[in-house]
Amino acid sequence: MKTASPFLELDSVERVELSFNGELLHLPDGSNLAAALLASGVDAFRKTPVSGAPRAPFCMMGACFDCLVEIDGVVQQACMLEVRAGLEIMSPDTTGAFDEPA
Ligand code: FES
Structure with a gap:
C-alpha cells in the first residue's frame, strides 16, 4: 500500500527474499x-x-547517483527502483573505470 512517505511503507507490507552482494x-x-x-543495515552501496x-x-x-547498484548486469539507481522478490543486487564493479585504453 502506497503512503505519503516511502519510509512509512517499510513495516506494513509482506517481505520478500532478495540478495545484496550475496547476503x-x-x-x-x-x-x-x-x-x-x-x-536493513546496508550502509555502502558502491565504492568510488x-x-x-x-x-x-x-x-x-535520482540526482546524485550515490545509490548505484547492479541488477542483472545493468547499473541502476536504487532510489528509482522498487523491491521485488528474487533480485540479485550487487555493488557495481568500478575496477578499471578510469584506466587508459590499451
Ligand atoms: S540518485 Fe541520489 S540517492 Fe539515488
Missing part, C-alpha cells in the same frame, strides 16, 4: 529499494572508482 535479505515488497536497503570511498544514497530522488 540474503527480507525486504518489504514494493517498497523503495534504496530506503529498504538502508533500513578513484579512491574506493564507500557511497550510499544521499538525495533519494
